[in-house]
Amino acid sequence: MTETMERAGSAQVVDALLQADKVTMKFGGLVANRDVDFVIPRGSIVSLIGPNGAGKTTFFNQLTGMLEPTSGEITFNGKSIVGRTPYEIVEMGIGRTFQNIRLFGAMTVLANVMVGRHVRMKSSWWGSLLRLPAVRAEEEDTKRRAQELLERVGLPRRYEEDWAKNLPYGDQRRLELARALASEPKLLLLDEPTAGMNPGETAQMTALIKQLRDELDLTVLLIEHDMKVVMGISERITVLDHGELLAEGRPDEIRANPAVIEAYLGKQATE
Amino acid sequence: MSTPLPRALMIGLFGGIAGLHVSLVGIVNTFQTRDLIADIVTIGSVLPMLIAIMVGWLAGSTPKHLPPASRSSTLLHGAAAGTVVGLILAGLALLVNSVNLTWILVNARPQLAEILYFEQGPGLGSVIIIGGGLLLGAAGAGLHLLPATIARSVAISGIVTIIAALMEPFIGAVLRNVELRAIEGFLYQSGGLTVQGFILVFVLVAAGIYGWAKRGDRAKARVAAMPPDRRRAGKLIAFAVLFGILLLLPQIVGQRLSEVVGTVGIYVLLGLGLNIVVGFAGLLDLGYVAFYAVGAYTTALLTSPASPVFNPELPFWAALPFVILAAAFIGLMVGAPVLRLRGDYLAIVTLGFGEIAREIFKSAWAQPVTGGAQGILSVPEPLPFTRDPQSIYYPILFFCIIAAIAATRLAASRVGRAWNAMREDESVAEATGINTVKYKLLAFGLGAAFGCVSGAFFGTKIGVVFPDSFNILVSINALALIILGGMGNIAGVVVGALVLVGLPELLREFAEYRLLIYGVVLVVMMLLRPEGLLPSRSRRAELHEVSDGDDDDMYADEAGIDTGRPVVSS
Numbered sequence: 001m002t003e004t005m006e007r008a009g010s011a012q013v014v015d016a017l018l019q020a021d022k023v024t025m026k027f028g029g030l031v032a033n034r035d036v037d038f039v040i041p042r043g044s045i046v047s048l049i050g051p052n053g054a055g056k057t058t059f060f061n062q063l064t065g066m067l068e069p070t071s072g073e074i075t076f077n078g079k080s081i082v083g084r085t086p087y088e089i090v091e092m093g094i095g096r097t098f099q100n101i102r103l104f105g106a107m108t109v110l111a112n113v114m115v116g117r118h119v120r121m122k123s124s125w126w127g128s129l130l131r132l133p134a135v136r137a138e139e140e141d142t143k144r145r146a147q148e149l150l151e152r153v154g155l156p157r158r159y160e161e162d163w164a165k166n167l168p169y170g171d172q173r174r175l176e177l178a179r180a181l182a183s184e185p186k187l188l189l190l191d192e193p194t195a196g197m198n199p200g201e202t203a204q205m206t207a208l209i210k211q212l213r214d215e216l217d218l219t220v221l222l223i224e225h226d227m228k229v230v231m232g233i234s235e236r237i238t239v240l241d242h243g244e245l246l247a248e249g250r251p252d253e254i255r256a257n258p259a260v261i262e263a264y265l266g267k268q269a270t271e
Numbered sequence: 272m273s274t275p276l277p278r279a280l281m282i283g284l285f286g287g288i289a290g291l292h293v294s295l296v297g298i299v300n301t302f303q304t305r306d307l308i309a310d311i312v313t314i315g316s317v318l319p320m321l322i323a324i325m326v327g328w329l330a331g332s333t334p335k336h337l338p339p340a341s342r343s344s345t346l347l348h349g350a351a352a353g354t355v356v357g358l359i360l361a362g363l364a365l366l367v368n369s370v371n372l373t374w375i376l377v378n379a380r381p382q383l384a385e386i387l388y389f390e391q392g393p394g395l396g397s398v399i400i401i402g403g404g405l406l407l408g409a410a411g412a413g414l415h416l417l418p419a420t421i422a423r424s425v426a427i428s429g430i431v432t433i434i435a436a437l438m439e440p441f442i443g444a445v446l447r448n449v450e451l452r453a454i455e456g457f458l459y460q461s462g463g464l465t466v467q468g469f470i471l472v473f474v475l476v477a478a479g480i481y482g483w484a485k486r487g488d489r490a491k492a493r494v495a496a497m498p499p500d501r502r503r504a505g506k507l508i509a510f511a512v513l514f515g516i517l518l519l520l521p522q523i524v525g526q527r528l529s530e531v532v533g534t535v536g537i538y539v540l541l542g543l544g545l546n547i548v549v550g551f552a553g554l555l556d557l558g559y560v561a562f563y564a565v566g567a568y569t570t571a572l573l574t575s576p577a578s579p580v581f582n583p584e585l586p587f588w589a590a591l592p593f594v595i596l597a598a599a600f601i602g603l604m605v606g607a608p609v610l611r612l613r614g615d616y617l618a619i620v621t622l623g624f625g626e627i628a629r630e631i632f633k634s635a636w637a638q639p640v641t642g643g644a645q646g647i648l649s650v651p652e653p654l655p656f657t658r659d660p661q662s663i664y665y666p667i668l669f670f671c672i673i674a675a676i677a678a679t680r681l682a683a684s685r686v687g688r689a690w691n692a693m694r695e696d697e698s699v700a701e702a703t704g705i706n707t708v709k710y711k712l713l714a715f716g717l718g719a720a721f722g723c724v725s726g727a728f729f730g731t732k733i734g735v736v737f738p739d740s741f742n743i744l745v746s747i748n749a750l751a752l753i754i755l756g757g758m759g760n761i762a763g764v765v766v767g768a769l770v771l772v773g774l775p776e777l778l779r780e781f782a783e784y785r786l787l788i789y790g791v792v793l794v795v796m797m798l799l800r801p802e803g804l805l806p807s808r809s810r811r812a813e814l815h816e817v818s819d820g821d822d823d824d825m826y827a828d829e830a831g832i833d834t835g836r837p838v839v840s841s
Contacts (some may be wrong), residue, residue: 064702090704104695106812107688115692119704121685125713128684129677139684163812183704 017042017187017219018063018094023072025058025243032058033243035072040187045213045220047230050240051264056223057099059240060191063221064096065089077186091119095185097176099192099223105165109155109175112164113146116182149178152215153208170201177208181216188212190222194229202226206233227265231255239264275340279330279348283355283408286326290319290360294387297378298784303386306463307436313463314436316386319360323353323404327411342416346409353408357401360387364400368393420484428477434774435472436464441528441777448525517668521661529660531776533732536667537725538772541749542756542764543674544721549750550759550807551682552714553694555618557746558625561605562598562719564741566726568632569594571647571736572640578647580639587653587731594727595720602719606712613697625746633738646737650730658734667728674721675761681717682759690714748772751789755796757803766804 020038024031032055040046048056061067062074065086074081081089095116104112121142123135150160153174159167164175173193180188193209194202206229213220224230230237230251237254239246241263247254254260293299303315327349333340340348364384366372372379388396414422435442439459446455458468494502521529541563548556572578573590585593609620632641641647656662681687689710692700701707730736748771756767770792775785796803802811 066698066702085706086698086701087704087706090702096702098699102696102699104692104699106695107691111688111691115688115700115705116703118685118689118692123685125681125684125686125717128686129680131680135684142685165812179703 015042016040018074018076018221020059020063020074021072023059023062023069023074025055025062025067026070031243033062033069033240036240036243036245038238038245038248040219040221041236043213043217043219044235045209045222045233047222047224047234047237048240049224049227049230049237049264050246054240054264055243056240057191058243060096060189060223063089063189064094087119090183090185093184093186094189095180095183095187096189097173097180097191097193099195101169101172101176103164103172103176103179105163107164108161109150109164109167110143110146110160112175113149113178113182114142116179117142117145117184119183146178146182149181150175152212153178153181154204170197170205173197173205174208177212181212185218187219187221190220190224192223192225194224194226202229209233275333275337275344275348276351278334279352280355282330283326283352284359286322286329286352286356287359290322290356291363293318293322294360294363294383295376295378296784296787298781298787299386300378300380300383301781301784303382304462304780305437305439306461307433308469309460309463309465311466313386314433316389317433319356319387319400320403320407323356323407324411326352326356327408328414329411330408331412331415345412345415349412350405350409353404353406353411354401355404356408357404360404361397361400364388364396365393420481424477424481424484427480428473431476432464432469432473436469437778439463441524445524445528449523521664526661528777529664531773533660533664533667534776535768535773536664536671537729537732538749538752538768539671539765540667540674540725540728541722541745542753542768543671543678543761544718544725545749546753546759546761546764547678547681547690547721548714548718550753551678551687551690551694552711553690554711554714555614556621556715556718557618557743557750558605558621558623558628559718559722559749560625560741560743560745561628562602562722563726563729563745564628564632564738565598565601565719566594566723567730567736567741568641568647568726569597569723570727570730571650574731575647575650577642577649579642587651587727591724591727594723598719598723598726599716602715602717603712605719606715610708610711622743622746625743629738629741632741641738644738646735648735650734650736652734653728653731658732663728663732667732670724670728674724677717678761686710686713751793753803755793755803757806759807760803760805763803763805763807770804 016039018038018040020036023033023036023038025033036055036059038059048059050056058067062069063081065081065084065088068083072082076089076092076094079092081092081094084092104115107115121138123138127135147157147160150157155167155171155174155178159171164172167175177190177193190209194205197205209220209222210233212218222230222234234251236249237251238248239254239257239260246263247257247260249257255265299315299318301315302318303313305314306312307314307317330352331340331345331349333345364387367379368381368384384393384396387400389399390396391399414426417425439462443455443459446452446458458464458471460468464472494505497505516523520532524532541559544562545556545559548554548559570587570590572581573583573585573593574587576582576584605621605624609617612620631637633644635643637643652658653663653666656666689700689705692703692705693707693710697707729740752767752771753764754767755771756765757763771789775782775789778785781788
């Protein structure tokens with residue numbers, strides 16, 4: 001399969017925000033990822049695609065620290081993230097959303113975003129007990145920033161005190177995005193951000209992701225099945241199949257790649 | 272069970288069995304000694320009536336999958352169910368009157384039949400029982416025909432009125448204590464309410480609940496619309512009044528009730544600590560008594576001259592900081608190994624810890640230090656306060672207030688939000704940037720510190736520390752009181768302690784049935800109001816699927832303290 005690999009793009013990459021070298025993940029005898037090399041250029045929007053069971057989510061979970069690779073190295077911003085806990089990785093600057101929305105349903109919309117900022121806050125428990133001036137100021141500041149973020153992702157202010165679980169589906173996706181942004185990530189990992197959305201909502205979400213990338217100097221990695229979204233938004237695309245890297249390149253290159261068409265895209269994408 | 276009438280009869284049957292049970296275990300006989308309305312109705316005879324009403328209410332409700340029943344069929348079903356209860360109890364009365372069953376059922380005495388017959392003899396009595404069942408069943412079902420708020424007001428007011436009658440010795444004593452003999456004479460007479468007292472209490476309570484349900488939201492909106500400085504001033508005044516009452520409480524309620532208040536205070540402190548662990552952080556700890564025990568034993572070791580080996584004989588207040596440190600340390604020690612466990616596993620392991628702690632304190636191995644089964648005697652008083660219930664009340668109150676403020680502040684901070692998130696979804700919390708290990712340990716440590724202060728006061732209050740005071744019932748009690756009061760809410764802890772610790776202390780004459788009633792109360796609460804009496808906002812959101820806008824709101828924010836919401840400091 002290596003012969004068919006399209007590696008033309010990676011050679012030109014100068015500034016990698018995240019780089020994975022020969023990442024292998026084994027669960028007992030099952031190899032979920034084998035020797036995956038992967039690069040996310042700073043400031044880009046990159047998509048990870050592949051058929052179900054290709055190992056996308058497993059790979060994703062290694063980037064967020066939920067899983068530790070069996071072998072291989074992942075560096076973020078020049079530092080290794082292998083062996084770090086999820087919260088340390090958030091602190092380093094990787095934020096994420098979930099495929100099946102996982103908000104804190106019985107917390108308010110505003111509180112969900114404020115929790116997202118946890119890693120950027122400094123208040124200690126005893127400072128909170130004594131309600132020190134610095135703690136109060138930080139709390140106010142966090143609230144204000146959370147309100148700004150809600151506005152940025154397009155959630156109206158009247159939602160602030162509602163339960164997160166009572167929001168409409170599309171708004172829950174936006175809220176999850178706001179929560180992830182609250183940690184001031186450099187890299188945002190989006191796991192199927194348009195799953196379950198109608199075409200109108202999908203278009204809005206796609207536009208929002210692009211806009212956030214431009215305004216907040218983000219780098220974005222998405223897992224996505226909607227090829228329209230993937231082709232429309234991505235600057236580079238990586239294809240996984242059977243846990244291995246199948247191809248990597250610009251959208252037009254991927255669309256024309258025979259191996260990818262056979263394994264995943266089918267005929268429709270070439271039309 | 273699918274068609275309404277057989278369902279109603281089935282409910283009646285269950286009600287009848289409950290009635291048999293209540294009669295035969297002797298509850299009816301015991302409560303016969305107390306009047307609801309002096310010389311007219313005893314509380315013992317009210318119990319079967321309550322069962323008939325409840326059965327009617329249940330039978331009159333329509334299962335969700337069926338179309339709503341007509342008025343007449345609702346009443347009919349209630350009456351049918353009530354009649355079944357009446358028939359069963361009439362049967363019991365007949366049986367008790369004709370056959371001597373006392374050799375197997377000690378309470379199956381003719382006296383029981385008399386109560387059930389309303390002392391009218393078998394003939395008229397049977398008619399009264401069956402007819403009463405019919406009417407009360409219909410009345411219970413009739414509650415469904417009233418607007419929900421009215422029905423609720425009537426039902427709650429009924430319960431409150433019965434409790435007011437039961438509390439006669441204490442409320443009467445308090446009224447005499449503060450020189451309000453006129454009111455006492457108006458309300459009470461020979462161990463029960465007077466007729467006018469009964470009507471007054473019932474109407475006032477019902478009107479109060481109804482008024483709050485109808486107008487409460489508007490009042491809340493008006494408060495919310497006030498300028499922030501005025502709202503703040505109002506809050507301050509309310510707190511000042513509450514504080515004033517709390518300061519004078521021992522003088523108002525007198526010596527005997529102060530004793531009860533002190534015990535309630537110790538449990539409030541315990542509940543506030545456990546609430547941090549269970550209510551805020553969501554870590555189900557069934558061995559919380561261990562910290563209570565550590566608090567009491569450390570205090571005894573450091574202060575008592577009778578402490579076997581190690582007796583620095585520190586004054587109580589000098590020992591307290593060490594006690595807190597020791598307990599927080601033990602909290603971390605217990606917390607560390609169980610951090611990776613979730614839910615049920617954590618509960619079982621902590622249950623084990625609680626039992627181990629007691630066994631260690633009791634063991635021959637630890638006897639040289641802890642005194643073994645004899646415990647440690649002569650724990651000194653927390654001077655300048657004495658062991659007198661009216662005196663030791665003050666330091667307990669002080670620590671309850673400190674603990675309540677601490678819990679409120681923590682809940683509304685970065686820390687509280689982190690706990691909240693962790694309780695809802697641990698892995699997402701971690702992926703959102705929360706160091707769950709650290710926050711679990713923090714919850715265990717702080718919870719332990721609160722629990723040990725509670726234990727310290729328990730030790731100094733009774734002056735001796737025995738291992739058997741620290742059994743699993745303390746853990747269960749503390750957990751039950753925060754669940755009943757409303758998990759995660761500080762006012763809920765206070766209410767829970769009053770209901771689960773205060774009431775049983777007051778009703779010692781019925782102590783035999785304490786656990787039975789306790790069990791029934793918990794089951795009913797979990798069915799009707801799983802979020803507790805005064806739940807926190809987020810707790811309600813968790814337990815009510817669709818929205819928080821249901822009619823339960825009438826109690827919701829009375830507490831004024833909220834844990835689920837970020838601080839909006841004004």
